[in-house]
Structures are given as structure tokens and as C-alpha cells.
Amino acid sequence: MIQNVHQPSQTPASKSPMRRIGRFTITDKLGSGSNGNVLLGHDPIIDRAVAIKILNNPGVGAEIKQREQQFINEARAAGRLSHPNIVTIYDASTEGGTTFIAMEFLQGKDIRAILGEGKRFDYIEVANIAYKVAGALTFAHNQGVIHRDIKPANIFLVENNQPKVVDFGIARVPNRTLDENGQPQTLFKNNIMGTPNYMSPEQASSQPVTPLTDVYSLGAVMYEMLTNQKPFSASDFDKLLYNITHKTPKSPDLINREVPEKLAHIVMKAMQKKPHRRYQSAAEMALALNKFLAKEKRARRSARSPLPVAHTFKEAIASKGWLFWLSWGTVLMAAALAYRAFSR
Numbered sequence: 001m002i003q004n005v006h007q008p009s010q011t012p013a014s015k016s017p018m019r020r021i022g023r024f025t026i027t028d029k030l031g032s033g034s035n036g037n038v039l040l041g042h043d044p045i046i047d048r049a050v051a052i053k054i055l056n057n058p059g060v061g062a063e064i065k066q067r068e069q070q071f072i073n074e075a076r077a078a079g080r081l082s083h084p085n086i087v088t089i090y091d092a093s094t095e096g097g098t099t100f101i102a103m104e105f106l107q108g109k110d111i112r113a114i115l116g117e118g119k120r121f122d123y124i125e126v127a128n129i130a131y132k133v134a135g136a137l138t139f140a141h142n143q144g145v146i147h148r149d150i151k152p153a154n155i156f157l158v159e160n161n162q163p164k165v166v167d168f169g170i171a172r173v174p175n176r177t178l179d180e181n182g183q184p185q186t187l188f189k190n191n192i193m194g195t196p197n198y199m200s201p202e203q204a205s206s207q208p209v210t211p212l213t214d215v216y217s218l219g220a221v222m223y224e225m226l227t228n229q230k231p232f233s234a235s236d237f238d239k240l241l242y243n244i245t246h247k248t249p250k251s252p253d254l255i256n257r258e259v260p261e262k263l264a265h266i267v268m269k270a271m272q273k274k275p276h277r278r279y280q281s282a283a284e285m286a287l288a289l290n291k292f293l294a295k296e297k298r299a300r301r302s303a304r305s306p307l308p309v310a311h312t313f314k315e316a317i318a319s320k321g322w323l324f325w326l327s328w329g330t331v332l333m334a335a336a337l338a339y340r341a342f343s344r
């Protein structure tokens, strides 16, 4: 359903008749997701490339207007988030019947694509990226914006592995609804949604979404980056949702022996089923990651330049010989002077 396209496609739109959306000239297609297409555009006023996300609005009548307004309102809320690890939103509007968001064109790849290429992340890389994403989430939560759809496809890595979170608050993650018989049903069956693999247990069971939902999903993304396995898998969506709400995945350090226990603990704590057992904020998770990284840095530094440690008394004399003889010499001299003074 979703094209894994991050470089402009092989058939530039410029070869077909020029298309415009608002003031932007469309030059290519970047990819598509559950909301609709993402296009590469050019802003003639600022003279820069922009990524334009089009709302695919399948609603009818008043529903269409409502969805449009919601999309634009949420884009505006996300547009107020100015943070180095959050994609910049330039514009959100409906023009000529097309509802769109114009945002920073990211030159890089999202983590889903990188994992799809078989990349194995070093655990330090994972902790560094997650630390920055947790910082971006902290910033957004403090402004009252919850992402609701943190997943590898929504985290881009640009130069120097800098993460940029996209789709802040724009992603529509429908909760489960009840069908006419009062049975829970999911909206995923109609392909309305992408993957629910990183969805929190509260989202999977129609509970209210809070900032701790993002904490959970960041834990689930870290899980996959550390193990190259999704925390939950199942043959169909309902089973997957059941597993998310009821099963505990194997700790990442048991799947990948290179993952330190402490980092695995951070992931498992973020992914607790009950929100009150998780880190109580993205800031708290960021702090845990920062402490982990600082300890690792210290350990690596001391491994590179071990301090000279004297193990035995003999070694102490050998390594600090001059100091040893100087101290003893002083003591003996003082004793001799004292003896002379008393024996007079």
C-alpha cells in the first residue's frame, strides 16, 4: 500500500504537464501513505523545495469539511512546534479543492526504509536517536501536542543521524470502535490505517490517548531498531491488537546479546501495558537514556585509557618508588632528630 520512496521517482512530474497546489509547483512524487500522497514541490517565493502532503479525503458531505478542518487545525498545532528534531511545517490550507500541508523537504530516509534495507543499528546509535526523539516529544507534549503515531516511518534520519519526527498530531490513528452488535471492530480492515505494530495498548483498546502513548510507541520503535524484530506480530490485525494488549515481548537483550541489560530495561519500561508503570513523561525517558549514554561514554573512555592501578604493595613501591622513599626518608630523618633531641 505504501511506497517506500524517499528519492524523487524516476519519472519526474516535470515531464508531465506542470501542476500547482496553492503557490507551489509540483515537481515529483515522494511517496504515499494512508492519508494520501506526499509530493515534492517548489515554493517560488522563498525559492526552496517543499514536501506537500495531500489529504486523501474519502468522507461524504459534512464529513469532508470536518476532516479538512481537523487536518488543517492539527497541522497548525504541529506548525507551532519549532524544534531541531521536528519537521518544520510551512503552510496548511485548502486550495482548489485540495487540502494539503507544505513542510520542510527532508533529505534522508525514514527508519522504516533504513530497517527495510537490512541495516543493523549499533545500540549506542539507537539510544542517541531515541534520546533526541524523546526530547522532541517532551517539547511537543509541553505545548499540548501528542503525536499519536510514533513509528519508524515517521522518524527520518537526516545528515549525521539527526532524527526528524514527521506527522506530529496529523496522523489519524483511529481507536477501535464497536460494530452494530456491540463487538469491537477495527478500522484497519478497510486499509484505512497503515501498520498498528507500534500502537499502544490503550489505543488498541479504545482508551484515551495521553502523552504516555508516545512514550510506549518510542519504546516499540527502539525495540525494532535493537532487535530487527517488531515487538508483536500476528497473522491478522485483531490478533495483533490482542497481543499488544495482553502479551509481553521477549526482552531485547535476549534477542540481541549485544544490547546491554540497562538499555533493554529502558525499552521494556517504556513499553509497559499500564501507562502508570511507564516513564511518567517523555522527559523522564530522555533522562534515563541520557544517563545510559553518559555511563557508556565513561566506560568507553576508561577502556581506551586505563588508569594505572597498583595491585600490590610491591607494585606500589615500583610505580611510585620516589614518593615511597621520600616519605620513608622523611619519617626516618624526623625520628633521628627526635632521638638526638631527647638523648641530650
Ligand SMILES: Nc1ncnc2c1ncn2[C@@H]1O[C@H](COP(=O)(O)OP(=O)(O)OP(=O)(O)O)[C@@H](O)[C@H]1O
Pocket: 002, 003, 004, 005, 006, 030, 031, 032, 033, 034, 035, 036, 037, 038, 051, 053, 087, 103, 104, 105, 106, 107, 110, 149, 153, 154, 166, 167, 171, 193, 194, 195
Ligand atoms: N517531509 C518529507 N520530506 C521528504 N519525504 C517525505 C516527507 N514526508 C513524507 N515523506 C515521504 O512520503 C512517504 C509517505 O508519507 P506518509 O506520512 O503519507 O505515510 P507513512 O508515514 O509512510 O505511512 P502512514 O500513512 O501509514 O502513516 C514517506 O514514506 C516518505 O518517504
Ligand SMILES: [Mg+2]
Pocket: 033, 153, 154, 166, 167
Ligand atoms: Mg508519515
